[in-house]
Amino acid sequence: MTIDMEQFHQVFFEESFEGLDVMETGLLNLSPGTADMEEINTIFRAAHSIKGGSGTFGFMDVSAFTHVMETLLDEMRDGRRQVEQRGVNVLLGSVDCLREMLAAIQSGADVDADSVNQHQKELEVELNGGDGGAANEPEEVAVEQAEQPVVSSVKPGWHIIFCPHAHLMKTGNDPVRMFRELEELGNLIVEADFRGLPEIQDIDPEECHLSWDIRLEGEIERQEIDEVFDWVEDDCDMTIISFADEAGKSTTTVVEKAVSIESATEKPDEPPSTKAASQAAPKPATAAKQPNKKPAAKPASASIRVDTAKIDSLINMVGELVITQSMLSSLGDNFDMTRLDLLQSGLSQLESHTRELQQSAMGIRMMPISFVFSRFPRLVHDLSSKMGKQIELKLSGENTEVDKTVIELISDPLVHLVRNSLDHGVEMPDERVAAGKPALGTVHLNAFHRGGNIVIEVTDDGNGLDGDKLFNKAVEKGVIEADAILTEKEKFDLIFAAGFSTAEVVSDVSGRGVGMDVVRKNIEALGGHVEIRSKLGKGSTFAIYLPLTLAILDGQSVAVGDETYIVPLGSIIESFNLRSEMISHVAGRGETFRLRDEYLPILRMQKLFGVESSGTEDSSDGLLVVVEGQGTRCGLLVDDLLGQQQVVIKSLETNYRNIEGISAATILGDGSVGLILDIPGLLRLAKR
Amino acid sequence: MTKKEKQLTDDEKAQEREVLRYRTQYLSFTLNREEYGVEILRVQEIRCWEPVSRVPNVPSYEKGVINLRGAIIPIIDLRERFQLKEANYTETTAVIILQVHESDKIRIVGVVIDSVSDVIDIDKRTIQESPDFGSKVSTDYIAGLVEVNGKMLTLLDIDKFLSLEEEEETELN
Numbered sequence: 060m061t062i063d064m065e066q067f068h069q070v071f072f073e074e075s076f077e078g079l080d081v082m083e084t085g086l087l088n089l090s091p092g093t094a095d096m097e098e099i100n101t102i103f104r105a106a107h108s109i110k111g112g113s114g115t116f117g118f119m120d121v122s123a124f125t126h127v128m129e130t131l132l133d134e135m136r137d138g139r140r141q142v143e144q145r146g147v148n149v150l151l152g153s154v155d156c157l158r159e160m161l162a163a164i165q166s167g168a169d170v171d172a173d174s175v176n177q178h179q180k181e182l183e184v185e186l187n188g189g190d191g192g193a194a195n196e197p198e199e200v201a202v203e204q205a206e207q208p209v210v211s212s213v214k215p216g217w218h219i220i221f222c223p224h225a226h227l228m229k230t231g232n233d234p235v236r237m238f239r240e241l242e243e244l245g246n247l248i249v250e251a252d253f254r255g256l257p258e259i260q261d262i263d264p265e266e267c268h269l270s271w272d273i274r275l276e277g278e279i280e281r282q283e284i285d286e287v288f289d290w291v292e293d294d295c296d297m298t299i300i301s302f303a304d305e306a307g308k309s310t311t312t313v314v315e316k317a318v319s320i321e322s323a324t325e326k327p328d329e330p331p332s333t334k335a336a337s338q339a340a341p342k343p344a345t346a347a348k349q350p351n352k353k354p355a356a357k358p359a360s361a362s363i364r365v366d367t368a369k370i371d372s373l374i375n376m377v378g379e380l381v382i383t384q385s386m387l388s389s390l391g392d393n394f395d396m397t398r399l400d401l402l403q404s405g406l407s408q409l410e411s412h413t414r415e416l417q418q419s420a421m422g423i424r425m426m427p428i429s430f431v432f433s434r435f436p437r438l439v440h441d442l443s444s445k446m447g448k449q450i451e452l453k454l455s456g457e458n459t460e461v462d463k464t465v466i467e468l469i470s471d472p473l474v475h476l477v478r479n480s481l482d483h484g485v486e487m488p489d490e491r492v493a494a495g496k497p498a499l500g501t502v503h504l505n506a507f508h509r510g511g512n513i514v515i516e517v518t519d520d521g522n523g524l525d526g527d528k529l530f531n532k533a534v535e536k537g538v539i540e541a542d543a544i545l546t547e548k549e550k551f552d553l554i555f556a557a558g559f560s561t562a563e564v565v566s567d568v569s570g571r572g573v574g575m576d577v578v579r580k581n582i583e584a585l586g587g588h589v590e591i592r593s594k595l596g597k598g599s600t601f602a603i604y605l606p607l608t609l610a611i612l613d614g615q616s617v618a619v620g621d622e623t624y625i626v627p628l629g630s631i632i633e634s635f636n637l638r639s640e641m642i643s644h645v646a647g648r649g650e651t652f653r654l655r656d657e658y659l660p661i662l663r664m665q666k667l668f669g670v671e672s673s674g675t676e677d678s679s680d681g682l683l684v685v686v687e688g689q690g691t692r693c694g695l696l697v698d699d700l701l702g703q704q705q706v707v708i709k710s711l712e713t714n715y716r717n718i719e720g721i722s723a724a725t726i727l728g729d730g731s732v733g734l735i736l737d738i739p740g741l742l743r744l745a746k747r
Numbered sequence: 748m749t750k751k752e753k754q755l756t757d758d759e760k761a762q763e764r765e766v767l768r769y770r771t772q773y774l775s776f777t778l779n780r781e782e783y784g785v786e787i788l789r790v791q792e793i794r795c796w797e798p799v800s801r802v803p804n805v806p807s808y809e810k811g812v813i814n815l816r817g818a819i820i821p822i823i824d825l826r827e828r829f830q831l832k833e834a835n836y837t838e839t840t841a842v843i844i845l846q847v848h849e850s851d852k853i854r855i856v857g858v859v860i861d862s863v864s865d866v867i868d869i870d871k872r873t874i875q876e877s878p879d880f881g882s883k884v885s886t887d888y889i890a891g892l893v894e895v896n897g898k899m900l901t902l903l904d905i906d907k908f909l910s911l912e913e914e915e916e917t918e919l920n
Contacts, residue, residue, distance in 0.1 A: 622801060668803030714854045715812060715821040718802055724812060724819045732800035732812045732819055744804070 071112045072165045073362065078105035079158050080433060086151050087436045089142055096136070102150075103132045109157070111224065114296070121160055124175060126296070127182045128153050134186075149185045151437070153178050215278045216245065216302045221288075222252075222270035223295040229265055232291045238273070240287045245277025276302075363463060365423050373423065376416040383409050417705070421611060424464075428506045428515070429457035431470045435477055435504060442481050449488050449499045450481060456506035461513050465605055468585055469515070472578040476517045476601050477502065479575070484521030484599060494596065496520065509604075512587075512629065518600040524593040526550035551591040555579040586722065588739070612708055614725070614735065616701035617684060620670035625706055625725060625735045626695070630686045634700060637661075637683040652694055654685060662745050663696045667720070688738025695741070704728075708735065720744045769871040775864040775900055776843065779831040782864065782900045784893075789846050789905055791855065793863055796840040810859065815844065823909075824859040834859070847909045856909060867900075869893055874902065 085102040089095065106129045113121035128150060134140035156178040163170045223234060241247050250272040257268060275284070284299060387405045390398060432454050443450040461469075485491075485500035492498050503518040529550050534541045538556045545553075555575050582589055586606045593599030606612070606629075614625035641652050642661065650661040661683065664670070683694040706725035711718060711734075722737035773784035799811030799822050808827035812819050822842060826834040839862040847854045874891035888908035893900050 670801075670803070709817075709819045711812070711819055714819060714856060715802075718805065720803060724800075726814045726817065726819075730814055731798075732814050734800065734802065734812075 068116060068165075069362070071116055072161060075109045075112060075161050076158065078109050079154055079161075081105040083151065083154050083437055084433055086147050086154065087440055089147055099132065099136045099142075103129065103136055106132055114224070118161075118164055120170060120175065121157065121164070124153070124157060124160065124179055127179055127186070128157075131182060131186050146185055149178075149181050153182055216274065216276035217279060217281075217284055218298075218300050218302060219273040219275065219284065220270070220298040221273055221295060222255075222297065223267045223291065225263075225266040225268065227267045227291060227294045230291070230294055232294070234267070234269075234271065237287050237291070238271075241273065241275055241284070244279050244283055244287075245275050248274040248276075250274075363424070363426075369419065369422050373416070373419040376412060376419050380409075380412045380416060383412055414705075417611070421462075422460075424462050425460035426463050426466050427457060428459045428461050428466070428513075429454075430466050431473060432457050432504055432506070434470070434474075438474065438477060439481065439502060442478065446481065447487065448481070448485055450485055451499055451501050453501060453503040454505075455503070459506040459508060459513060461506075461605070465513070465585060468581060469603070469605065472581045472603070473515065473517070475575070475578050476603075477504070480517055480519040480521065480599075480601075484519035484523075486522055512604045512606060515603040515605070516600055517603075518598065520598040523595045523597050523599045524551050524554070524591065525595055529553045548591070551593055554591075555589070612706055612725075612735065613703065614706045615684075615703050616727075616733070617664075617682075617695070617697040618699040618701055619664040619668065619697050622668075622670050623701060623727070623733055624664070624697075625733050626684060626686060627722075627735065627738075628703060630688055630738050632685045632687055632692065634682055634684040637681055637694075637696060652683065654692075654694075657692070659685065659692050659694050660745070661694045661696055662741060665696075665698075667741065667745060686738050688742065691739075691742060693738075693742060693745075695736075706733065706735065766870070771869055771871055773867055773869055773900070773902060774843070775867055775895070776841070776860040777862050777864060778826050778829060778860055781831070782895075782898055783825075783860075784867070784869075784900045784902045785843070785845065785905055786902075787866060791844040791846055794842045794844065794857070796836050796842055796859060813857065815855065815857075818855060820844070820855045820857055822857040822859060826859065826861065845905055848906050849909075854909075867895055869895070869902075877901075 082102045082105045085098050085105070088098055089102075106125055110122045110125035110129055113119075113125065131140070131146065131150065135142055135146070140146070156174055160170050160175060221234070223232075227234070238247065238249055252270040252272060255268045255270060256262075262268070281299070281301075288295075288297060383405060387402070387409065390402055390405060394402070435454070436452055439450055439452040480502050485502065486494070488498040491500060501520050503516070505516045505518065507514055526547050527550075530539075530545065530553065533539045533553045533556065534543075536556075538553060539545070555578070579589055582603055582605070587604050590602045590604065591599065592602070612625075613628040615628050615631055616623050616625055637652065642650050643652070643658075645651055650663075651658045652661055653659075681696045681698060682700055683696055684700070685692060685694050706727075708723045709725055711721065711724050718734075720737055720740045720743075721734045722740065723735045725733050725735060727733045772787040774787050774790050775782055775784045777783070797813065799813050801811040802809065802821075808824045810822045810824050812821050824834050840859065841861075841863050842857045842859055843863070844855060844857050847856050874893050876891055877886040877889040878892075880886060888904050890902040890904040893902060
């Protein structure tokens with residue numbers, strides 16, 4: 060039976076990485092001393108499915124490694140082991156190690172065997188109690204064990220832990236038949252383990268969910284037992300150990316389990332007492348068993364997990380659309396003017412269905428921001444302990460949905476901002492206490508919708524930004540002239556300048572001054588911007604503003620001369636007729652108008668874009684569209700407002716290049732190309 | 748005798764192969780009565796001139812952008828680019844849609860020309876390098892000169908031609 064398993068690898072990796080995230084989150088939620096059963100169970104299930112999956116796909120070292128983790132978790136679950144910070148840390152380390160292993164296998168690279176061994180050893184040490192000196196050297200124990208003669212006071216016999224994989228019965232094997240065979244060898248005591256049993260409604264009668272703890276008493280050769288299990292050795296996890304070994308040292312049992320059936324079946328004729336010695340080198344053996352993976356790293360095809368409800372609603376909409384379509388086409392077959400009303404209502408139905416369909420389709424790409432947020436508890440946990448700071452991370456608005464592309468591109472800038480807050484923002488505990496603040500600092504990640512934007516805020520209650528310090532530093536670095544006059548806000552914005560860092564010491568966390576300008580560049584590439592609010596001594600907030608989706612935009616068409624442009628609806632504040640007496644001039648040239656309590660510049664679109672106009676150019680006759688971009692406002696003088704529509708954004712740069720003042724293009728209803736205005740770009744253009 | 752004949756055909760075959768090896772095809776077109784050619788493999792399609800959406804603040808030879816089956820592509824008037832006579836748009840005015848290779852990606856660009864002439868076979872060995880006109884005419888984007896039916900045909904290197912444009916644009920900006 061040769062099924063190309065490769066086709067499932069992608070799914071396996073995706074699920075495993077998800078499982079690892081779950082484990083990580085769960086581990087971070089575990090508070091030492093109290094064992095939250097639900098949490099431990101979640102972690103255990105995640106570990107277990109990774110183990111099962113990797114075993115199925117032949118990634119033996121992954122499954123062996125996970126097995127050890129699982130054993131540790133199992134003990135915690137059963138209450139045999141206290142949940143301690145050290146254990147959690149070891150498990151967290153193992154999660155990282157496992158992630159590296161999987162990533163290496165996925166890209167076809169070699170697994171870093173040293174780090175795997177080290178983590179595995181740590182896990183085993185933890186398993187064996189952690190403080191026993193002898194337990195640090197499981198091999199030694201094993202070798203000692205091997206040299207011991209079989210203790211005669213112990214009854215002869217074997218202890219078999221038999222955990223078949225779910226598909227065991229589908230391969231034509233039946234555990235009952237195997238137990239009967241074992242029974243013929245000696246006195247058999249079988250105990251079934253029901254823990255793996257799913258809920259009754261989820262049971263697949265063809266799957267095996269049980270595992271068995273078997274004690275077989277009597278003078279029996281190891282080989283005879285192996286023969287019984289000969290047909291199922293690839294479809295189960297199994298441990299066979301003699302009573303003598305078991306009684307000799309209980310710790311070896313655990314290590315033995317990790318080695319699983321492999322060493323047991325590879326050397327079936329080995330005497331039982333020396334078998335334990337073979338586990339000294341389980342790694343090389345398993346590593347060699349790893350299937351030859353093609354070294355060429357295939358680019359992983361991107362896939363997305365979608366809520367079934369979303370798909371259902373999409374299918375519903377498609378159904379509605381089909382009904383409307385058939386209605387319209389039957390209407391068109393014999394149409395006369397008396398049925399005009401029907402046609403119009405049909406068309407309006409079509410319009411609403413198309414819109415809903417579009418929204419559902421866009422919804423598929425929407426994912427909750429928690430996909431990005433979930434990595435931060437770990438980051439904060441690790442970094443704060445590394446830096447000796449006490450920091451609490453608060454998350455809110457994790458369920459805010461954002462486009463998948465935004466999720467992918469925002470995580471790096473966000474990590475950088477959070478690291479910055481940890482490193483530069485929150486002070487050391489003693490400094491905080493001296494400043495009259497609680498020693499425990501807070502970093503708050505918050506996401507919410509505002510208008511057509513999603514806003515992600517990183518807030519810390521640290522020292523805040525020092526505008527003057529930033530200014531001096533910028534002068535020193537040659538970013539600005541010493542006599543430049545900047546507002547507070549402009550001073551804060553200096554930290555986004557390339558090659559700018561105020562950290563006194565360059566740490567491995569931040570401080571090389573390459574980050575913030577990249578952060579801003581990435582966010583601007585997404586069509587967003589960053590705002591800084593800060594108060595010295597109180598803390599600072601970095602707010603990232605991003606468009607909800609990158610593919611579709613609500614636009615307002617405006618006429619400029621003979622041409623049509625699209626203004627993003629989200630950036631329009633208001634529009635009104637401009638009369639010439641409302642215009643005031645600055646230095647005879649710059650035109651401004653007063654909007655309530657603010658003087659705003661007027662950008663004459665015709666002049667700015669050099670548009671030829673068939674009509675007469677009259678300054679008093681025109682509509683002023685007040686727009687906001689990156690925190691500054693201005694008025695665009697256009698000839699007419701044409702209508703609102705949703706437009707699909709098409710990049711200009713794919714075949715052309717970036718044009719100042721234009722963010723992208725779109726295709727209008729008549730098939731021609733419309734250009735979408737970029738408000739910040741227009742302001743820059745006007746300043747020339 | 749038969750053997751000799753066979754040898755002859757072998758020779759002929761070799762000769763033919765030789766010719767094929769050096770043969771290449773160009774699409775020729777006219778700009779103000781001058782003949783130009785572009786490699787046929789780069790030509791995606793030929794379209795009639797149609798009004799474009801103008802793009803603000805770009806050189807006048809960048810006419811604007813059009814919607815080519817959902818892709819936004821720029822249209823460049825070669826006649827204005829070469830500062831030939833004033834470009835007017837007639838019935839024969841055509842747009843050649845070209846694939847421009849730029850480092851690792853392919854861009855689609857439309858160029859406006861007076862009229863499309865022919866597809867011609869050219870022996871690569873007959874392509875002559877462009878003579879140096881000094882500073883009067885930039886020859887960077889000329890792949891070579893070749894004689895076809897007694898007339899000179901200027902072969903354009905469109906990759907260089909359109910990347911040169913980028914440089915000039917940055918200077919302009």
